Amino acid sequence: MNQADVTKLMSQLRIAVRPNKRNLKNPDGPEGRLLKLRKTVTALMKHERIELFYNRADEARGYAELLISNAIRYGDRHKATMELADYWLLEKQLVHKLFKVLVPRYENHNLSYTRMYKAPRDYPGTYYRQSVLELRGNPYPTLDTDHSQNRNLLHNVLLDEARKEFRRQKLSDLVKSSQ
Protein backbone atom coordinates (compact mmCIF):
# COMPACT_ATOMS: atom_id res chain seq x y z
CA MET A 1 0.00 0.00 0.00
CA ASN A 2 1.52 3.26 -1.12
CA GLN A 3 0.46 6.77 -0.48
CA ALA A 4 -0.43 8.80 -3.53
CA ASP A 5 2.24 11.32 -4.47
CA VAL A 6 0.49 14.67 -4.06
CA THR A 7 3.30 17.12 -4.71
CA LYS A 8 2.15 17.83 -8.25
CA LEU A 9 -1.43 18.02 -9.48
CA MET A 10 -2.30 16.36 -12.77
CA SER A 11 -5.47 16.34 -14.82
CA GLN A 12 -7.29 13.11 -15.46
CA LEU A 13 -6.39 11.68 -18.84
CA ARG A 14 -9.25 10.99 -21.20
CA ILE A 15 -7.65 7.92 -22.70
CA ALA A 16 -7.25 4.39 -21.46
CA VAL A 17 -4.01 4.21 -19.49
CA ARG A 18 -2.26 0.91 -18.97
CA PRO A 19 -1.42 0.08 -15.36
CA ASN A 20 2.25 -0.42 -16.26
CA LYS A 21 4.60 1.12 -18.74
CA ARG A 22 6.10 -0.78 -21.68
CA ASN A 23 9.86 -0.90 -21.65
CA LEU A 24 10.24 -0.55 -25.45
CA LYS A 25 13.39 -2.63 -25.68
CA ASN A 26 16.32 -0.26 -25.67
CA PRO A 27 20.02 -0.71 -24.98
CA ASP A 28 20.18 2.67 -23.22
CA GLY A 29 17.59 1.73 -20.63
CA PRO A 30 14.89 4.07 -19.41
CA GLU A 31 16.68 7.14 -20.70
CA GLY A 32 16.85 5.65 -24.20
CA ARG A 33 13.18 4.75 -23.93
CA LEU A 34 12.33 8.36 -23.19
CA LEU A 35 14.47 9.53 -26.12
CA LYS A 36 12.51 7.19 -28.40
CA LEU A 37 9.25 8.57 -27.07
CA ARG A 38 10.49 12.16 -27.38
CA LYS A 39 11.14 11.57 -31.06
CA THR A 40 7.65 10.19 -31.47
CA VAL A 41 6.00 13.03 -29.54
CA THR A 42 7.95 15.59 -31.55
CA ALA A 43 6.90 13.95 -34.80
CA LEU A 44 3.29 13.84 -33.66
CA MET A 45 3.27 17.52 -32.78
CA LYS A 46 4.94 18.35 -36.07
CA HIS A 47 3.00 16.22 -38.54
CA GLU A 48 -0.23 15.77 -36.53
CA ARG A 49 -0.66 12.28 -37.96
CA ILE A 50 1.94 9.53 -37.90
CA GLU A 51 1.99 5.81 -38.59
CA LEU A 52 4.11 3.63 -36.34
CA PHE A 53 4.19 0.48 -34.22
CA TYR A 54 1.27 0.13 -31.87
CA ASN A 55 3.26 -0.23 -28.65
CA ARG A 56 5.35 2.82 -29.21
CA ALA A 57 2.34 4.85 -30.28
CA ASP A 58 0.39 3.80 -27.21
CA GLU A 59 3.26 4.77 -24.91
CA ALA A 60 3.88 8.09 -26.63
CA ARG A 61 0.21 8.94 -26.61
CA GLY A 62 0.07 9.39 -22.84
CA TYR A 63 3.06 11.73 -22.90
CA ALA A 64 1.59 13.82 -25.70
CA GLU A 65 -1.72 14.07 -23.83
CA LEU A 66 -0.04 15.11 -20.61
CA LEU A 67 2.18 17.63 -22.38
CA ILE A 68 -0.85 19.33 -23.91
CA SER A 69 -2.89 19.14 -20.72
CA ASN A 70 -0.04 20.67 -18.72
CA ALA A 71 0.37 23.41 -21.32
CA ILE A 72 -3.35 24.19 -21.05
CA ARG A 73 -3.32 24.04 -17.26
CA TYR A 74 -0.26 26.20 -16.58
CA GLY A 75 0.26 28.26 -19.73
CA ASP A 76 3.55 29.51 -21.13
CA ARG A 77 4.51 31.58 -18.10
CA HIS A 78 5.11 28.50 -15.97
CA LYS A 79 8.75 27.56 -15.75
CA ALA A 80 8.34 23.85 -15.08
CA THR A 81 5.95 23.43 -18.00
CA MET A 82 8.33 25.27 -20.29
CA GLU A 83 11.15 22.97 -19.21
CA LEU A 84 8.92 20.01 -19.89
CA ALA A 85 8.08 21.29 -23.36
CA ASP A 86 11.75 21.97 -23.99
CA TYR A 87 12.61 18.40 -23.05
CA TRP A 88 9.83 16.68 -24.94
CA LEU A 89 9.92 18.68 -28.16
CA LEU A 90 13.24 18.13 -29.87
CA GLU A 91 12.51 20.77 -32.50
CA LYS A 92 12.20 24.02 -30.65
CA GLN A 93 9.83 25.78 -33.04
CA LEU A 94 7.27 23.22 -31.94
CA VAL A 95 7.25 24.79 -28.48
CA HIS A 96 5.65 27.83 -30.12
CA LYS A 97 3.20 25.59 -31.90
CA LEU A 98 2.29 23.88 -28.64
CA PHE A 99 1.42 27.09 -26.83
CA LYS A 100 0.09 29.16 -29.71
CA VAL A 101 -1.73 26.59 -31.83
CA LEU A 102 -2.52 23.50 -29.81
CA VAL A 103 -3.46 25.14 -26.52
CA PRO A 104 -6.11 27.40 -28.13
CA ARG A 105 -7.33 24.45 -30.17
CA TYR A 106 -7.91 22.19 -27.18
CA GLU A 107 -8.75 24.70 -24.48
CA ASN A 108 -12.47 23.96 -24.38
CA HIS A 109 -12.21 20.40 -25.53
CA ASN A 110 -13.95 17.57 -23.70
CA LEU A 111 -12.31 14.72 -25.58
CA SER A 112 -8.82 13.35 -25.59
CA TYR A 113 -6.38 15.45 -27.56
CA THR A 114 -5.04 12.56 -29.58
CA ARG A 115 -6.65 9.73 -31.43
CA MET A 116 -5.26 6.31 -32.21
CA TYR A 117 -6.28 3.81 -34.86
CA LYS A 118 -5.18 0.27 -35.49
CA ALA A 119 -3.57 0.06 -38.91
CA PRO A 120 -3.25 -3.04 -41.10
CA ARG A 121 -0.03 -4.98 -41.15
CA ASP A 122 1.29 -5.46 -44.68
CA TYR A 123 2.00 -9.08 -45.63
CA PRO A 124 4.58 -10.50 -45.00
CA GLY A 125 5.82 -7.46 -43.14
CA THR A 126 7.08 -7.21 -39.60
CA TYR A 127 5.51 -8.99 -36.72
CA TYR A 128 4.62 -5.87 -34.78
CA ARG A 129 1.16 -4.36 -34.84
CA GLN A 130 0.84 -1.07 -36.70
CA SER A 131 -1.15 1.95 -35.71
CA VAL A 132 -1.89 5.52 -36.66
CA LEU A 133 -1.61 8.24 -34.05
CA GLU A 134 -3.01 11.68 -34.74
CA LEU A 135 -3.92 14.93 -33.04
CA ARG A 136 -7.59 15.73 -33.06
CA GLY A 137 -8.63 18.58 -35.28
CA ASN A 138 -5.82 18.00 -37.77
CA PRO A 139 -6.20 19.28 -41.33
CA TYR A 140 -6.05 15.87 -43.03
CA PRO A 141 -9.08 13.95 -44.33
CA THR A 142 -10.64 11.77 -41.69
CA LEU A 143 -9.63 8.14 -41.27
CA ASP A 144 -13.06 7.11 -40.06
CA THR A 145 -14.87 5.03 -42.64
CA ASP A 146 -18.23 6.52 -43.54
CA HIS A 147 -20.85 3.86 -42.88
CA SER A 148 -23.83 6.03 -43.62
CA GLN A 149 -24.14 4.68 -47.17
CA ASN A 150 -23.72 0.99 -46.28
CA ARG A 151 -26.79 -0.82 -47.69
CA ASN A 152 -26.59 -3.62 -45.15
CA LEU A 153 -26.83 -1.46 -42.05
CA LEU A 154 -30.16 -1.80 -40.31
CA HIS A 155 -31.25 1.80 -40.57
CA ASN A 156 -30.48 1.81 -44.28
CA VAL A 157 -32.43 -1.43 -44.76
CA LEU A 158 -35.39 0.11 -42.96
CA LEU A 159 -35.13 3.33 -44.94
CA ASP A 160 -35.03 1.35 -48.18
CA GLU A 161 -38.11 -0.58 -47.19
CA ALA A 162 -39.89 2.61 -46.21
CA ARG A 163 -39.01 4.16 -49.52
CA LYS A 164 -40.25 1.11 -51.40
CA GLU A 165 -43.49 1.14 -49.50
CA PHE A 166 -43.92 4.83 -50.14
CA ARG A 167 -43.45 4.27 -53.84
CA ARG A 168 -45.88 1.35 -53.85
CA GLN A 169 -48.43 3.49 -52.05
CA LYS A 170 -48.03 6.30 -54.52
CA LEU A 171 -48.38 3.93 -57.47
CA SER A 172 -51.55 2.44 -56.10
CA ASP A 173 -52.91 5.97 -55.48
CA LEU A 174 -52.11 6.85 -59.08
CA VAL A 175 -53.88 3.74 -60.34
CA LYS A 176 -56.90 4.55 -58.16
CA SER A 177 -57.07 8.15 -59.34
CA SER A 178 -56.78 7.15 -63.03
CA GLN A 179 -59.64 4.62 -62.80
Added chain:
Amino acid sequence: MNLTARVVVNRLAQQCAYKRIVTFSTKPAEHAVPAQDEPKNVEVPPAAPTQTPAVPPTTPRKPIIPANYRFVYPEFLPDPKVEWRNSIREKLERLDMLERRKQIDLPEFYVGSVLAVTSSDPHAAGKTSRFVGICINRDRCGLRARFVLRNVIDHQGMEVVYELYDPTIQKVEVLRLEKRLDDSLFYLRDALPEYSTFDENMEAEPLEEGAPVPVNDIKVVLRPRPWLERWERQNLRGVANIDQYLKDKHRLSSARVQKPWEKYDMMKHYRSTIAEEEQTEIFAEVHTELHTLELQRKRNKRKRTFLKPKHLA
Protein backbone atom coordinates in the same frame (compact mmCIF):
# COMPACT_ATOMS: atom_id res chain seq x y z
CA MET B 1 -7.72 28.54 -16.30
CA ASN B 2 -11.43 28.61 -16.95
CA LEU B 3 -12.14 25.49 -14.96
CA THR B 4 -15.71 26.48 -14.18
CA ALA B 5 -16.50 26.95 -17.83
CA ARG B 6 -15.13 23.52 -18.62
CA VAL B 7 -17.18 21.95 -15.88
CA VAL B 8 -20.31 23.55 -17.29
CA VAL B 9 -19.51 22.24 -20.74
CA ASN B 10 -18.92 18.80 -19.26
CA ARG B 11 -22.30 18.80 -17.59
CA LEU B 12 -24.03 19.82 -20.77
CA ALA B 13 -22.11 17.32 -22.79
CA GLN B 14 -23.05 14.53 -20.42
CA GLN B 15 -26.68 14.98 -21.25
CA CYS B 16 -26.10 14.13 -24.86
CA ALA B 17 -23.43 11.56 -24.26
CA TYR B 18 -23.62 8.63 -26.58
CA LYS B 19 -20.23 7.06 -26.12
CA ARG B 20 -18.03 6.19 -23.18
CA ILE B 21 -14.32 5.67 -23.35
CA VAL B 22 -13.41 2.70 -21.23
CA THR B 23 -10.41 3.39 -19.05
CA PHE B 24 -8.48 1.32 -16.60
CA SER B 25 -9.36 3.78 -13.91
CA THR B 26 -12.11 2.73 -11.58
CA LYS B 27 -13.64 6.17 -11.73
CA PRO B 28 -16.37 6.90 -14.24
CA ALA B 29 -14.91 8.57 -17.31
CA GLU B 30 -17.15 11.57 -17.03
CA HIS B 31 -14.86 13.65 -19.16
CA ALA B 32 -14.86 11.10 -21.91
CA VAL B 33 -17.93 12.47 -23.58
CA PRO B 34 -18.11 13.93 -27.06
CA ALA B 35 -17.32 17.58 -27.40
CA GLN B 36 -19.93 20.14 -28.25
CA ASP B 37 -17.77 21.80 -30.81
CA GLU B 38 -17.09 18.68 -32.86
CA PRO B 39 -18.06 19.29 -36.48
CA LYS B 40 -21.16 17.26 -37.18
CA ASN B 41 -21.65 15.80 -40.65
CA VAL B 42 -25.37 15.40 -40.26
CA GLU B 43 -27.23 18.66 -40.63
CA VAL B 44 -30.20 19.21 -38.42
CA PRO B 45 -33.25 20.49 -40.30
CA PRO B 46 -34.07 24.02 -39.18
CA ALA B 47 -37.65 23.27 -38.16
CA ALA B 48 -37.11 20.31 -35.91
CA PRO B 49 -40.45 18.92 -34.74
CA THR B 50 -39.38 18.14 -31.20
CA GLN B 51 -37.77 20.91 -29.22
CA THR B 52 -35.67 19.69 -26.32
CA PRO B 53 -36.88 21.32 -23.13
CA ALA B 54 -34.56 24.05 -21.93
CA VAL B 55 -32.36 22.60 -19.22
CA PRO B 56 -31.87 25.00 -16.31
CA PRO B 57 -28.19 25.90 -16.28
CA THR B 58 -26.66 24.15 -13.31
CA THR B 59 -24.05 26.51 -12.00
CA PRO B 60 -21.19 24.52 -10.52
CA ARG B 61 -20.66 25.25 -6.85
CA LYS B 62 -17.47 26.97 -5.95
CA PRO B 63 -14.80 24.61 -4.68
CA ILE B 64 -14.89 24.91 -0.93
CA ILE B 65 -12.28 22.26 -0.31
CA PRO B 66 -9.06 23.83 0.91
CA ALA B 67 -6.11 23.34 -1.41
CA ASN B 68 -3.96 21.89 1.35
CA TYR B 69 -6.27 18.97 2.11
CA ARG B 70 -4.18 16.61 0.04
CA PHE B 71 -1.21 17.35 2.29
CA VAL B 72 -3.18 17.32 5.54
CA TYR B 73 -5.14 14.15 4.85
CA PRO B 74 -3.02 12.20 2.36
CA GLU B 75 -4.36 8.88 3.66
CA PHE B 76 -7.84 9.65 2.35
CA LEU B 77 -6.53 9.31 -1.20
CA PRO B 78 -6.47 5.71 -2.38
CA ASP B 79 -3.50 3.72 -3.50
CA PRO B 80 -2.62 4.82 -7.05
CA LYS B 81 -1.78 1.28 -8.09
CA VAL B 82 -4.58 0.42 -10.51
CA GLU B 83 -4.62 -3.31 -9.81
CA TRP B 84 -5.34 -2.67 -6.15
CA ARG B 85 -8.10 -0.16 -6.67
CA ASN B 86 -11.57 -1.05 -5.52
CA SER B 87 -13.95 1.87 -5.30
CA ILE B 88 -16.33 0.21 -2.85
CA ARG B 89 -13.60 -0.81 -0.46
CA GLU B 90 -12.09 2.66 -0.66
CA LYS B 91 -15.42 4.26 0.13
CA LEU B 92 -16.05 1.95 3.07
CA GLU B 93 -12.58 2.64 4.38
CA ARG B 94 -13.16 6.36 4.21
CA LEU B 95 -16.37 5.95 6.17
CA ASP B 96 -14.54 3.91 8.80
CA MET B 97 -11.79 6.52 8.98
CA LEU B 98 -14.34 9.24 9.59
CA GLU B 99 -15.98 7.11 12.27
CA ARG B 100 -12.64 6.69 13.98
CA ARG B 101 -11.91 10.38 13.72
CA LYS B 102 -15.16 11.08 15.54
CA GLN B 103 -13.89 9.02 18.46
CA ILE B 104 -10.38 10.39 18.67
CA ASP B 105 -8.74 13.64 17.69
CA LEU B 106 -6.17 12.86 14.98
CA PRO B 107 -4.48 16.19 14.35
CA GLU B 108 -2.67 17.46 11.30
CA PHE B 109 1.01 16.54 11.28
CA TYR B 110 3.83 16.04 8.82
CA VAL B 111 7.13 14.26 8.52
CA GLY B 112 9.38 16.26 10.85
CA SER B 113 6.68 17.14 13.38
CA VAL B 114 7.19 16.11 16.99
CA LEU B 115 4.33 14.00 18.33
CA ALA B 116 3.31 12.35 21.56
CA VAL B 117 1.21 9.22 21.19
CA THR B 118 -0.58 7.62 24.11
CA SER B 119 -1.65 4.05 23.45
CA SER B 120 -2.98 1.11 25.36
CA ASP B 121 -0.28 -1.29 26.44
CA PRO B 122 -1.13 -4.36 28.50
CA HIS B 123 2.41 -4.58 29.81
CA ALA B 124 2.81 -0.98 30.91
CA ALA B 125 2.30 0.04 34.53
CA GLY B 126 -0.90 2.04 34.10
CA LYS B 127 -1.93 0.02 31.01
CA THR B 128 -1.04 3.00 28.84
CA SER B 129 2.26 4.13 27.41
CA ARG B 130 3.18 7.53 26.05
CA PHE B 131 5.89 7.91 23.45
CA VAL B 132 7.29 11.23 22.33
CA GLY B 133 9.27 11.41 19.13
CA ILE B 134 9.79 12.98 15.75
CA CYS B 135 7.79 11.59 12.86
CA ILE B 136 10.35 10.29 10.40
CA ASN B 137 8.04 8.71 7.83
CA ARG B 138 4.41 8.45 6.82
CA ASP B 139 3.25 5.73 4.49
CA ARG B 140 0.37 3.53 3.39
CA CYS B 141 -3.12 4.80 2.83
CA GLY B 142 -6.65 4.28 3.98
CA LEU B 143 -7.17 2.50 7.28
CA ARG B 144 -3.64 1.13 7.15
CA ALA B 145 -1.99 4.56 7.18
CA ARG B 146 0.93 4.58 9.58
CA PHE B 147 3.76 6.72 10.78
CA VAL B 148 7.08 6.14 12.51
CA LEU B 149 8.16 8.04 15.61
CA ARG B 150 11.79 8.22 16.62
CA ASN B 151 13.44 9.35 19.82
CA VAL B 152 16.65 8.64 21.71
CA ILE B 153 15.96 7.36 25.22
CA ASP B 154 18.79 6.51 27.59
CA HIS B 155 21.30 6.80 24.73
CA GLN B 156 19.37 4.22 22.78
CA GLY B 157 17.57 5.12 19.58
CA MET B 158 13.93 4.03 19.74
CA GLU B 159 11.44 3.87 16.93
CA VAL B 160 7.78 3.01 17.18
CA VAL B 161 5.54 2.37 14.20
CA TYR B 162 1.98 3.44 14.86
CA GLU B 163 -1.01 2.84 12.67
CA LEU B 164 -2.96 6.06 12.56
CA TYR B 165 -6.36 4.40 12.84
CA ASP B 166 -5.30 1.76 15.36
CA PRO B 167 -8.04 1.49 18.00
CA THR B 168 -5.46 1.04 20.76
CA ILE B 169 -4.24 4.58 20.23
CA GLN B 170 -5.80 6.78 22.88
CA LYS B 171 -4.40 10.20 22.15
CA VAL B 172 -2.23 11.89 19.55
CA GLU B 173 -0.74 15.25 20.47
CA VAL B 174 1.30 17.41 18.15
CA LEU B 175 3.98 19.05 20.27
CA ARG B 176 5.72 20.89 17.46
CA LEU B 177 4.06 21.26 14.07
CA GLU B 178 6.65 21.71 11.34
CA LYS B 179 8.02 20.18 8.17
CA ARG B 180 11.57 19.29 7.21
CA LEU B 181 13.39 19.60 3.91
CA ASP B 182 13.01 15.93 3.01
CA ASP B 183 10.04 13.61 2.50
CA SER B 184 11.34 11.03 4.95
CA LEU B 185 13.90 11.36 7.70
CA PHE B 186 15.33 7.85 7.93
CA TYR B 187 18.78 9.41 7.85
CA LEU B 188 18.25 10.45 11.47
CA ARG B 189 19.18 6.84 12.28
CA ASP B 190 22.69 7.59 11.08
CA ALA B 191 22.83 11.14 12.42
CA LEU B 192 24.25 12.21 15.74
CA PRO B 193 21.83 11.34 18.54
CA GLU B 194 21.12 14.93 19.53
CA TYR B 195 19.18 15.40 16.28
CA SER B 196 16.63 12.81 17.28
CA THR B 197 16.54 13.45 21.00
CA PHE B 198 13.35 15.00 22.32
CA ASP B 199 12.36 15.63 25.91
CA GLU B 200 9.60 13.33 27.11
CA ASN B 201 7.97 16.13 29.07
CA MET B 202 8.06 18.56 26.21
CA GLU B 203 5.38 21.24 26.18
CA ALA B 204 3.29 21.70 23.07
CA GLU B 205 4.48 24.71 21.10
CA PRO B 206 1.42 26.61 19.92
CA LEU B 207 1.28 27.79 16.34
CA GLU B 208 -0.64 30.84 15.26
CA GLU B 209 -4.01 29.98 13.80
CA GLY B 210 -4.09 30.15 10.02
CA ALA B 211 -0.31 30.52 9.75
CA PRO B 212 1.41 28.26 7.20
CA VAL B 213 3.24 25.27 8.60
CA PRO B 214 6.87 26.33 9.07
CA VAL B 215 9.63 24.40 7.33
CA ASN B 216 12.55 23.68 9.61
CA ASP B 217 15.64 23.94 7.42
CA ILE B 218 17.94 22.37 9.99
CA LYS B 219 20.77 20.30 8.50
CA VAL B 220 21.70 17.27 10.53
CA VAL B 221 25.24 15.99 11.02
CA LEU B 222 25.83 12.37 10.08
CA ARG B 223 27.99 9.88 11.94
CA PRO B 224 30.90 8.37 10.00
CA ARG B 225 30.32 5.18 8.04
CA PRO B 226 29.10 2.41 8.17
CA TRP B 227 25.61 3.66 7.44
CA LEU B 228 22.30 1.87 7.13
CA GLU B 229 21.66 3.23 3.65
CA ARG B 230 23.72 4.86 0.92
CA TRP B 231 22.58 8.37 1.76
CA GLU B 232 24.80 9.96 -0.86
CA ARG B 233 22.58 8.48 -3.57
CA GLN B 234 19.37 10.00 -2.26
CA ASN B 235 19.97 13.74 -2.86
CA LEU B 236 19.11 14.64 0.72
CA ARG B 237 18.65 18.30 1.47
CA GLY B 238 18.61 18.03 5.24
CA VAL B 239 22.13 16.65 5.66
CA ALA B 240 25.07 18.97 6.30
CA ASN B 241 28.27 16.98 6.17
CA ILE B 242 27.78 14.13 3.75
CA ASP B 243 30.69 15.24 1.56
CA GLN B 244 33.25 14.67 4.26
CA TYR B 245 32.59 10.92 4.27
CA LEU B 246 32.56 10.38 0.53
CA LYS B 247 35.42 8.97 -1.48
CA ASP B 248 35.68 9.21 -5.24
CA LYS B 249 34.23 5.75 -5.71
CA HIS B 250 31.12 6.79 -3.80
CA ARG B 251 30.73 9.91 -5.90
CA LEU B 252 31.14 7.92 -9.11
CA SER B 253 28.68 5.23 -8.15
CA SER B 254 26.18 7.78 -6.93
CA ALA B 255 26.45 9.70 -10.20
CA ARG B 256 25.90 6.44 -12.06
CA VAL B 257 22.59 5.67 -10.36
CA GLN B 258 21.13 9.16 -10.68
CA LYS B 259 18.04 9.40 -12.85
CA PRO B 260 17.78 13.03 -13.94
CA TRP B 261 15.25 12.16 -16.64
CA GLU B 262 12.66 10.98 -14.17
CA LYS B 263 11.39 14.46 -13.51
CA TYR B 264 10.33 14.62 -17.15
CA ASP B 265 8.64 11.23 -17.05
CA MET B 266 5.10 12.50 -16.79
CA MET B 267 3.43 9.12 -17.14
CA LYS B 268 5.49 7.72 -14.29
CA HIS B 269 4.25 10.53 -12.12
CA TYR B 270 0.73 10.14 -13.42
CA ARG B 271 0.72 6.49 -12.45
CA SER B 272 1.96 7.28 -8.94
CA THR B 273 -0.62 9.94 -8.19
CA ILE B 274 -4.36 10.43 -8.09
CA ALA B 275 -5.65 12.81 -10.74
CA GLU B 276 -6.96 16.15 -9.57
CA GLU B 277 -10.55 15.50 -10.62
CA GLU B 278 -10.61 12.34 -8.57
CA GLN B 279 -9.01 14.03 -5.58
CA THR B 280 -11.70 16.70 -5.65
CA GLU B 281 -14.37 14.03 -5.79
CA ILE B 282 -12.95 12.18 -2.81
CA PHE B 283 -12.42 15.24 -0.67
CA ALA B 284 -15.84 16.61 -1.56
CA GLU B 285 -17.23 13.42 -0.13
CA VAL B 286 -15.46 13.70 3.22
CA HIS B 287 -15.05 17.45 3.44
CA THR B 288 -18.16 18.26 5.49
CA GLU B 289 -17.36 15.81 8.24
CA LEU B 290 -13.68 16.66 8.36
CA HIS B 291 -14.54 20.34 8.57
CA THR B 292 -16.98 19.74 11.43
CA LEU B 293 -14.31 17.77 13.26
CA GLU B 294 -11.81 20.59 12.74
CA LEU B 295 -14.21 23.16 14.16
CA GLN B 296 -14.93 20.90 17.10
CA ARG B 297 -11.22 20.51 17.77
CA LYS B 298 -10.73 24.26 17.71
CA ARG B 299 -13.56 24.75 20.17
CA ASN B 300 -12.25 22.06 22.50
CA LYS B 301 -8.77 23.53 22.40
CA ARG B 302 -10.06 26.94 23.40
CA LYS B 303 -12.12 25.43 26.18
CA ARG B 304 -9.22 23.43 27.51
CA THR B 305 -6.85 26.39 27.55
CA PHE B 306 -9.44 28.41 29.40
CA LEU B 307 -10.17 25.78 32.03
CA LYS B 308 -6.60 24.81 32.78
CA PRO B 309 -4.39 27.79 33.58
CA LYS B 310 -0.80 26.61 33.43
CA HIS B 311 0.78 28.62 36.23
CA LEU B 312 -1.15 28.62 39.45
CA ALA B 313 -0.46 31.37 41.94
